[in-house]
Amino acid sequence: MPDPDRTPLLHDIVSNLHLHKGCNEKPLPCARGVGRRCKKWFPKPEALISTFDERGMPLYHRGPADIHVVAYSIYLLYYFCAHINVEVRIYPLSR
Numbered sequence: 001m002p003d004p005d006r007t008p009l010l011h012d013i014v015s016n017l018h019l020h021k022g023c024n025e026k027p028l029p030c031a032r033g034v035g036r037r038c039k040k041w042f043p044k045p046e047a048l049i050s051t052f053d054e055r056g057m058p059l060y061h062r063g064p065a066d067i068h069v070v071a072y073s074i075y076l077l078y079y080f081c082a083h084i085n086v087e088v089r090i091y092p093l094s095r
């Protein structure tokens with residue numbers, strides 16, 4: 001989560017537009033499959049650094065307060081003030 005004291009506008013935009021809230025509802029509107037896990041993979045794991053998993057999906061640096069934050073671009077949020085999903089999947093060139 002953006003720091004509300006250093007970047008109050010960004011904090012407000014992320015709080016209002018970029019939090020995954022489906023996992024807090026009963027029944028889970030975002031659950032599917034065996035075990036009824038969130039189909040959008042929330043809550044996301046905490047991570048000390050940003051990296052990629054074995055499928056090439058990004059794993060972003062996240063602290064405990066960020067596990068329900070949908071990944072965002074600061075520039076796109078400030079410009080459009082809207083929920084915008086942008087993720088790039090990386091495929092290895094060879095194995």
Ligand SMILES: [Zn+2]
Pocket residue numbers: 020021022023030031038039040041042
């Ligand atoms: Zn969910």
